[in-house]
Every structure is written in C-alpha cells, then in structure tokens.
Amino acid sequence: MVEVLYTDRLRLRDWSATDAQAALKIYGHDDVSRWLHTVERIPDEATMHRVLQRWDAERSDMTPGTGRWAVTLRDSGTLVGGISLLPMPVPEADVEIGYQLAREYWGRGYITEAAWALARWAFQHSLVELFALVDPENSRAAATARRIGMEWVGESGKYHGTHLQVFRLRPDDLTRACQK
Numbered sequence: 001m002v003e004v005l006y007t008d009r010l011r012l013r014d015w016s017a018t019d020a021q022a023a024l025k026i027y028g029h030d031d032v033s034r035w036l037h038t039v040e041r042i043p044d045e046a047t048m049h050r051v052l053q054r055w056d057a058e059r060s061d062m063t064p065g066t067g068r069w070a071v072t073l074r075d076s077g078t079l080v081g082g083i084s085l086l087p088m089p090v091p092e093a094d095v096e097i098g099y100q101l102a103r104e105y106w107g108r109g110y111i112t113e114a115a116w117a118l119a120r121w122a123f124q125h126s127l128v129e130l131f132a133l134v135d136p137e138n139s140r141a142a143a144t145a146r147r148i149g150m151e152w153v154g155e156s157g158k159y160h161g162t163h164l165q166v167f168r169l170r171p172d173d174l175t176r177a178c179q180k
C-alpha cells in the first residue's frame with residue numbers, strides 16, 4: 001500500500017481495479033497519452049483494468065520512496081489524475097516523478113498541488129533528488145515542473161526517438177518554490 005497523502009483539495013491514494021472507468025478518461029485520452037513514455041495508450045476499459053491489476057501486482061516489489069498514486073478530489077472522491085515516483089530507465093537509482101491529469105481538469109493547479117506534496121513526502125523518505133523527463137514540445141508539463149521549483153539540467157539521450165528535457169528537484173528548490 002502507498003501512504004495516503006492529503007493536500008488542501010486532494011487525496012492521493014492507491015489505485016484500485018475499480019478505478020478502470022475513470023482511469024480510462026485519463027490514460028485513454030490522446031491529449032494525455034501522446035506525452036507519456038511510462039504508460040502506454042489504453043484503448044478500452046478492459047485493458048485499463050488489466051493495467052491497474054499489473055500496477056497492483058508490482059506494488060509489493062517497489063523500493064521505498066517510490067509508487068503510483070491516484071489523484072482524487074478530497075471533497076467528492078472524484079478521480080482526476082495519476083502521479084508516480086518510479087525508478088528511471090537509466091540510471092535506475094534515480095527516481096522520476098510522472099504526472100497525468102484528465103483533460104477536463106487541466107488549468108486548476110491540481111497537479112502542481114499533488115506534485116508538491118509528493119515531492120515533500122519523497123524528501124521526507126530519504127530521497128535526495130527527483131527528476132522529470134519532459135518531451136521538448138510538452139510545455140504544460142515543463143511549466144508544472146518549474147512551478148514546483150524544478151530546474152532544467154539538460155537533455156536525455158535519445159529515448160523513443162526524442163531527446164527529453166531533464167528537470168531536477170532537490171529539497172531546497174521545493175522550499176524556494178513554496179516561498180515565492
């Protein structure tokens with residue numbers, strides 16, 4: 001089980017197989033899936049269900065300080081997005097923060113709020129830095145990274161045909177972003 005995290009507006013919790021219908025609105029939408037390199041585009045609810053079952057099975061093998069959280073509205077319980085801390089493909093010791101939001105919830109600051117809380121949690125659980133890998137044309141994802149204090153530190157090697165922009169966050173960066 002991942003630790004449940006609360007922010008003013010959100011509750012970050014474990015995924016459940018019963019989330020398939022709502023999760024499909026996130027991972028089955030082209031505006032979201034086109035940017036993802038850690039989750040494939042999900043064509044239908046049955047596939048989404050299987051992916052959620054796979055995430056559930058993988059949970060017990062995850063190293064401390066990593067995991068996948070469903071982002072829900074605290075008031076209504078509505079599932080609006082997903083956020084994760086996962087080992088990077090290379091080098092594996094580094095941890096990547098990934099975030100996705102259903103299209104209808106963009107523009108409300110939800111992922112900034114979730115990412116900030118999750119990063120603080122990660123640093124409290126002994127991670128010393130986090131990375132985000134962002135497609136060069138994905139300006140919204142880069143803006144979110146910058147909003148929580150992430151710094152651009154370079155480009156990845158070619159990954160699925162593209163050089164991804166690498167952003168890094170350290171505890172002091174998060175504190176500085178919070179004081180702005």
Ligand SMILES: CC(C)(COP(=O)(O)OP(=O)(O)OC[C@H]1O[C@@H](n2cnc3c(N)ncnc32)[C@H](O)[C@@H]1OP(=O)(O)O)[C@@H](O)C(=O)NCCC(=O)NCCS
Nearest residue numbers: 032035099100101106107108109110111112134140141144
């Ligand atoms: C990346 C993604 C999660 C960003 O969504 P988002 O809603 O723009 O993210 P944020 O939570 O940072 O919200 C910022 C927006 O909310 C607005 N906002 C409203 N209230 C806010 C608040 N309290 N705090 C911060 N921003 C707020 C901001 O002005 C900004 O809107 P703007 O860009 O129109 O100016 C979303 O575009 C997405 O799911 N993309 C597809 C998947 C993806 O690219 N993932 C990242 C792969 S690396």
